Amino acid sequence: MVSIALSTGDGISHEFQLDLDNDGGESADCGTTDPCSQPFPPTTTFMFTVMANPATYTYYCIFHTIQMHGTFTINPGSTVGGVVTSPTNPVIIIQYITITSAVLVAIITATLFVARGGRKTTSNSKNS
Numbered sequence: 001m002v003s004i005a006l007s008t009g010d011g012i013s014h015e016f017q018l019d020l021d022n023d024g025g026e027s028a029d030c031g032t033t034d035p036c037s038q039p040f041p042p043t044t045t046f047m048f049t050v051m052a053n054p055a056t057y058t059y060y061c062i063f064h065t066i067q068m069h070g071t072f073t074i075n076p077g078s079t080v081g082g083v084v085t086s087p088t089n090p091v092i093i094i095q096y097i098t099i100t101s102a103v104l105v106a107i108i109t110a111t112l113f114v115a116r117g118g119r120k121t122t123s124n125s126k127n128s
Ligand SMILES: [Cu+2]
Pocket: 013, 014, 015, 061, 062, 063, 064, 068
């Protein structure tokens, strides 16, 4: 999820568009191929999910495509303009740790059981 805080410094209307289909600033693409904010001023926070391949794209102000544009880079295996957050619910983390521990204990117990069983079989065959 990308969150962009948009504001105007000149008092006139602007609208952010991320040109994911690389055909320039086209208002007809808003809501279909390209994420677009609401027009602003005074301010707006535009949140959207990027469904696109890692690459460098162009963003535009739809109303001023020639004067107002820039690059928007999607890095492979990373987030754009933010950080990946860990689960914040301690209960989920504790449950996850508990399940992981139980599985590890089960694996260790099974391994020890097989190892002991193997030695017994070996010693039995030596004895007989
Ligand atoms: Cu503009």
